[in-house]
Amino acid sequence: MSFVQEEYPDISKQVFLILEEKKSGCCKENSKFKESFEKQYPQLFEMLYSSDLNMHELDFILGKYNSVRKGDNTYEDTSKEVGQVFYDTYVAPILPEKK
Secondary structure, X not given: OOHHHHHOOOHHHHHHHHHHHHHOOOOHHHOOOHHHHHHXXXXXXXXXXXXXXOHHHHHXXXXXXXXXXXXXXXXXXXXXXXXXXXXXXXXXXXOOOOO
8 A cells, every 4th residue: 555545545535535636737647646546546537637527427436436435335236327327428428229
């Protein structure tokens, strides 16, 4: 476990700090979270530094992550739910209509 993870074990707090760092002009290559957070959550780290970051989606993902972590939902059920939401949002609208 890295210093960052020991100091901020809550993923939401780490995300908030990364977004604050980004807002201050830091690029992902120089992020103090690069080594630990990117290694553990590479796709989320990329998402946080994306120029088109959708805060609604980020809140949704973090909420689902926390519900699994607390034991309110299973990983499998949550994964299916998240997958369905993103499918409905991004994939279904561009599929050709069935004849």
